[in-house]
Amino acid sequence: MGPRRIALAVALLAGLGYLGLSYLSFEMPETVVAAEDCGFLPDEFVGAGKLTYGCRQAWWIRFRHDKEVFSLPPVVTTLGFVGLAVAAARHRRRT
Structure with missing residues (x-):
């Protein structure tokens, strides 16, 4: 596998990992105040x-409202x- 494909695979895994960690760390808000802090409107909260x-x-709404969507591309890039640099160094060492 060439360095470019390795870099693409690393970037894809980084993006999926970032989204996965964000999803796993998400907790549904239990109060109106917590819901508003996540970017929800009071009308969207039905209580309990x-x-x-x-x-x-x-x-997904909280992900967009917290502007996490803007931190995803820099992490992936x-x-x-980093994957490209490591793969290129390993490839260069072999040849």
Whole structure:
């Protein structure tokens, strides 16, 4: 596998890992104040720890409102370049 493919694979895994960790660390807000802190409107909160959204939809809304979506490309790009550098160094050492 060439250095470019390794870099692409590392970048893809980094992006999926970032999204996975973000999803796993998400907790559904249980109060109106917590829901508003996550970017939800009071109308979207129906009480008793329930939002009008499912867990995935609520995570995606919070992901966009917290501007985490803007930190994803730099993480993916950085780790992709690290993968490229390591793969190129290993490839150069072999030849």
